[in-house]
Amino acid sequence: MNPIEEKFARLATDHAPGQEVRQAELDWGRLLRGDKLPGTPVDFSHGDVDESAFAPTPGSLDEFVKGFERGGEQAYTEYRGSAEIRERVAEHLAEFTGAPLSGANELIITPGTQGALFLAIASTVATGDKVAIVRPDYFANRKLVQFMGGEVVPIRMDYLGRSTGAGIDLDELEAAFKSGVKTFLFSNPNNPAGVVYARDEIESIAALANLYGATVVVDQLYSRLLYSDVRYSHLRASAIDADNVITIMGPSKTESLSGFRLGVAFGAARLIDRMEKLQAIVSLRAPGYCQAVLRTWFAEPSGWMADRIAKHQAIRDDLMKVLLAVEGLEARAPEAGSYLFPRLPALSVGLLDFVRILRHQAGVTVTPGTEFSPLCTDSVRLNFSQNHEAAVQAIERTAELVNRYRVR
């Protein structure tokens, strides 16, 4: 393979959420045991934004239409996004994260948080640079680093072995910084495990970043969807050098606005400047008319967010009951977000085959754990932002198939 073929061989998306439709038919039919299980198909690879599950924020379409009617002014914003909308969003984010923020210089609107992650990594990582990445973490993180020619330095996270905190191995993180790592990228709440970093973990990350002069990119996509009794610490409000932090958020998940492709990155002005220059050649700007939908963000109708959280928490609790009844299955109840990341008992088929069988026999789509860490060969991720009843029944079918295919 030549260099560019090698580069793209590393970017395989065959098992990425939502891409199952492009998998070639393989010879796993011979592995099947028993009959199909009837029931409403559920695609746990992403949230369901239909009316029967979690529909977009009320008023979001109206704001889009108003943006369209505003014409050229809304279609052709600065590359970093509409100045007025940036100001408005920055005010909300300053209050939410507990640290000041300039909409003029410290925030960029991007095509989804995926766009923000790409720009942040491409603006900080050059060929040969070492980047610390948590295992497990969002599946695109390591691909972003590899695509920019960087080297991934993995950091362990023992999320199952505790009931609070993420369980990041801070000694390993310090060793990584000592070995020359200059960028650390992580999600909080963690995707896929749904755990929230404890205050002392966040403070330790800040102290280490300061000590070693490292840049930290923190993906807080799920930080608004926190369940009862969870305390959340914003890295940017800790004692970290503000010139070295980028925070990423967006309304695609809790607010179900993914179809508009909106995200934001905010923090160090020098890095936001780079991100804008890069956005100019990558996609010009986040879709102009869609930017107008950010007027609904942090301005949802009173009680709407509390209700949305309560509904997710109720689904979480019902799914956990079903899962924990499966012998040998380990799962920690997520403290935030809508991901569950159970570790399955030993199965008589490989993980990728089990994922295919689950889809074929039970109409249940999940994402294999290996997308999030090469070590997670026995876990699957489920996004439970779904119709409540359909989700419970789908997990019951999943439990039945785990039992059907377990090692005896």
Next chain:
Amino acid sequence: MNPIEEKFARLATDHAPGQEVRQAELDWGRLLRGDKLPGTPVDFSHGDVDESAFAPTPGSLDEFVKGFERGGEQAYTEYRGSAEIRERVAEHLAEFTGAPLSGANELIITPGTQGALFLAIASTVATGDKVAIVRPDYFANRKLVQFMGGEVVPIRMDYLGRSTGAGIDLDELEAAFKSGVKTFLFSNPNNPAGVVYARDEIESIAALANLYGATVVVDQLYSRLLYSDVRYSHLRASAIDADNVITIMGPSKTESLSGFRLGVAFGAARLIDRMEKLQAIVSLRAPGYCQAVLRTWFAEPSGWMADRIAKHQAIRDDLMKVLLAVEGLEARAPEAGSYLFPRLPALSVGLLDFVRILRHQAGVTVTPGTEFSPLCTDSVRLNFSQNHEAAVQAIERTAELVNRYRVR
């Protein structure tokens, strides 16, 4: 500067179209002569999509709303875009370009044509690779190559010295291929000059690409907006090896749909595959609900496109009359698209200062020629997709200022 600082220093966007608002105030006030010229401000850096100029395709907002109402199915498409919409668009593009096209495997929907250009270059150019770029051509082309670590090999185009054809220097292109260039990127119609490559130029490009096994990326963004008597040759319908061509189009310009951020790249399946893998980590997908707007593309109301072309041609003709009356100014009437790229007579102020003065004294925003070629130090680009009357008056003010600041 460290490597990443150097990389971003090359990506300056200060003079890019639409970014004028971020320019620091400089000391050019002392250069001013005479008073301001009154009149409606016109921003020629991009087209005007307001009702008073060229509004989006009729029905585009309705299709967006229908897409929104379709829910999750439209929000979460494959990374390369909705299968059904790809099929529909591929049929239109096969007919339009005169060569077969598979919507399943040979087309990707991207966030604008900028997204398509980025993905195409990032999927073909590795560090150290040589890429041929026409001078002048779209300002982001060279930046894309440089960002991917490639080396730009410039190809001359003598667009002013002739009345048909683009005037590309085919000997220089062949020499470039001989020197190891494996990728050639160009726009047809040319942005900024508005000229269309003649059939023999396209056939020569195809023959050279075949001979040297090079990949050609052709940006045909403006290929629907052709004026009377212009014959357009689609590269992909020529005798070129289909496995080495990517064509890029989108509805942002002629159709005024830029606010939806939609583009497509189509051609060699192996390159489209790479582009999808990369899109997965750059922005996931073109905005889901916006993709639905592509249902209006090539399906505009009967007579609408002919009317739109006639209106642009009328503006072109009126602007050319004003420009050609300016002593020493050279301009070729564009054969397609909505860009004019006049070469100004010698001025007593530098080009960047004249551009600032023009905005300050006449309310006229244009893009300096140096964005398109380091050699175009005396040209400016105007996008004349504007309100007809306002555009003519703005060009009259521009002519007056050219006369006011000319070398005497």
